[in-house]
Amino acid sequence: MIPRLNMKALLLASALAMTGLAAPADTLRVAMGFDPLSLDPIASSDNGSIWTQLLIFDTLIRPDRTGEGLEPGLAESWTVSEDGLTLTFKLREAKFSDGTPVTAEDVKFSIERAASEASGWGRFYRPITGFEIVSDHEIVMTLAEPFTPAFNNLALFAAAILPKAQVEAKGDAFFDAPVGSGPFMLKSWTRGSRIELAKNPHYWQEGKPHVDEAVLEVVTEPSARVIKLEAGEVDIALDPPLNQLKELDAKDGITVGQTIPYRADFVQLNTKRKPFDDERVRQALNLAIDKDALVQGVLYGAGKPAASAMPVMAYADPNLALYAYDPDRAKELLAEAGYADGFEAELLVDSGAATSRNAAIALQAMLQQVGVTVKVQMLEGGTQWETTKSGSYDMSVSYTTSDTIDPDQIIGFVAVNPERANAYHTEWHSDRLNELYAEERKTLNGPERGAMFQEMVQILHDEAPYIFLYHPASAWAAKDDVQGFEVLPTSNFRLEEVSLAD
């Protein structure tokens, strides 16, 4: 395969040289590890789908590059009333990729759809109860009662603005060949293999995207993505193996970038099972883990140790201390809990995730030091998810990433029970935390709401339904002529900003 491709490139190059043609259309090729499953925003929760949708669709507002604030998307301006119950958006003159204008009617339709029963993200939007279309370019949304995350949730992929007429006409088939107002439009989609995108000629950001076409190639093996980059088959390799970053960066013509996104890695503990029902045991497990060694040995320095299962984002408490590495104290706690001789437990890990696999092996050795014998069970990722969801597990290595800049999404996922996932299948429950969660959502942004988040994270830290591991960096490697690429704190990327220098 490879020699043949090179041959083709050679022929093409010589043909171009002979005819003296202008440079062909710029195509940006990206190798990514995730296979997008669906392009329907309300039916997605996997990164491959989300990242692709964010290239095709727009939202009213979106997280800015720093991940600290929101910036205009399809809405060029907005006002939020003092009580937080009325949100007014003024839409810009934007068009879908087929040339039809984006109207307030499309906005109402899309948000109502996101709030519908069919939506996986319904509870994020149901608090918005009223829509008033003032004009084609102005819409007012009203809430029956305060729900602070509502505004932020409109920046989430699930609130992508879709063309009402087309979705209604085509139904689910629309999402096989979707039309959006984002920087790119879908050209072709080979499931499990590649997505080809072409520049949206009607995109509202003047002069963008800089490239004419973009290809997302699905390459699940991390080393294979790097090899493709080195062979010149792609321009950007997402998530190269962390142990290869230094070597890659030293190579001529390749630049490595990294950022720590809103992500936290941890081990879920099934608190319905013994001995994980005992808080002291869970704390002991946290004390038995040398997190700095993990960051060095498993992330090769590309990351930070974690004090909780929450990504470090808005309202994070800078004073929240890590569980110090203290195996002696861990043994004491285990003895107090009646496990002086330790215990045996099974640890699930996704066999396809190299970093998690290595973490599991390191955890096993560290826990052995305090008498806990861990049996590692490698499973395919989907099976691991189903197994933890059904509650038939002891421990499981997993992680979470935030798609928004507001911590409400992730705290609801990892710490609140039942809410979205029974505290991410740990079945752990804190009345106080649930109370704070309900309260936080009614409190306007400000120090008061911040204090509530800090207290929730403190409870999560203290009662430790997880072994907190680290916040790993998200890395990418690109050819030197790729300019303007970066992974955002929300883990996705914007290809409209990227250009290829000649």
Place this chain on the structure above:
Amino acid sequence: MRMLRNLLRSPAGAIGLAMMAITAAATVLTPLLSPYDPFALDFANAMQPPSALHWFGTDNFGRDIFTRVLAGAVYDLRLALVCVFGPMAIGVLVGLAAGYSGGRIDALLMRLTDIVWAFPFYVLVLAIVGVLGPSETNLYIAFFIVNWIGYARIVRGETLLISRLEFIEAARVLRFGRLRVMLRHILPNAVTPALVYSMSDVVLTVQAVAAMSFFGLGVQPPAPEWGLLIVESIDFMREAPWMTIFPGLAIVWIGIAFALLGEGLSTALKPKG
């Protein structure tokens, strides 16, 4: 004893036996040969190339690969030997019973082997382990279900042949019991080709066992089983190729040892004249 002498007389057999002896000694004497713990993490010494201190280098956790390869020999040899000689015992008895009894029993037992034979080896093993879940015990179960048929077929054929020879006729005429004829007179003669076959079977089984671990369906970490060592090394192959090479060479070493032993055995056991 005479067999051993014959075996040593053939160069292949002698070398194969010596290689096995070295492997066995190294496995037993691991603590004397290496000061390292095959499981202890030492991040400060991660991915060191082979040196006087670490003969085979260290892995991404700083574990000494020489120690891990030696410690892994126990897993691979145990798995390979049990997965060959366990099913071989079953296969030999089935083949003997089928070949000597003939008639309905023979037809029944041979149709059973046909059914198992109809599935490609790996497909069946993968399916069984897939259903039971990955673990060493389940690997044994899968190999016991699949691996006996080759022996049953070989021994049945031999038994049919030997049953018609004069000394068996003589034994029958002397009214020896069925069991006595089968076990004392036919078995020792019929088992020889099975034994020779088992040596090449061990080579294949070592590879199969490593392959199963490679797929994540065999022995689970942190056991230093060789297939597991190789799969764990893949991400580091470019910067630390010794992590892959040495476990791979260990599999080759054992493969050659058993192949030579099989070669020697077939010479040693060949009837004279």
